[in-house]
Amino acid sequence: MANLKAYNIALKGLGVGKHEFDYEVGQTFFEYFDGGIAENGHVDVKLELEKQSALLVLNFHVKGTVQIQCDRCLDLFDQPVENENTVFVKYGEEKFEEGDDVIWITPNETHLNVAKLIYDFILLAIPIKHVHPEDEAGNSQCNPEMLERLNQFTAHEPSEEETPETDSRWDELKKLLDNK
Known part of the structure; x- marks a missing residue:
């Protein structure tokens, strides 16, 4: 943690x-935590x-933007984040498990x-679904070339013209399925 001495209290x-x-958290901070969602x-x-005499109460307020990869088009985009969290730090010779918000x-x-x-609180502020936000007109800001490519490989319901002819030998058996 030599590079993170500025975060020592x-x-x-x-x-x-x-x-x-x-x-102020920037690129060098995120580089230390390599391999995460936010780059x-x-x-x-x-x-x-x-x-206090027996414990510390830490209230964190996180606000800013992080650069993450879009799940749909794989381009990077800036995701706004904002989060508030509280952590309790207790003193003791033994470490007890009291939950995620208590440190011994x-x-x-x-x-x-x-x-x-x-870093954990920044990641918790990122939504689960990582998709470019829509513009003012409601259009996706994803890479249009990638969206076109995705549409080429996406399975879709066949239209009435594309519906293949069925073998008439199975028509009587299909009636049995409809009589549940």
């Missing part, structure tokens, strides 16, 4: 109360940390790196 010397941290982007992250750290930890949390 020094826990020692941090006073009780609320603290704010601002991060590039510009995302602003506001982190409000509330230190030992009392002698000096730093908390939030880079992986930020």
Whole structure:
């Protein structure tokens, strides 16, 4: 995590109360997490940390755009993202499983790196379906050449002119299927 030292929060010397941290996530951040859905982007992250005597409450607000690949035409496009998440950091010698929003750290930890949390929250803000948004007229902004190619290989229902003639020997058996 040498490249992500900017995302370390020094826990020692941090006073009780609320603290704010601002991060700008760019291409070098996404390159560190190679192989993910998002390949590039510009995302602003506001982190409000509330230190209490026994735990930390981290409130993340993620807003910006990420570059992802369209599921339909395979071109890259900018997807707006916005998300708010809360994570609780508790102190303890043993790690317990209390859910996805609780992190356990030992009392002698000096730093908390939030880079992986930020990356996860950005990915959670991306919709499941990755398709170019439509323009003002309601038309798809996908690559037209790829859409034409997809239409060539897409199965479609035959029209009445294309319906093949059936063998008349099977007509009586088809009547049995209709008499359910």
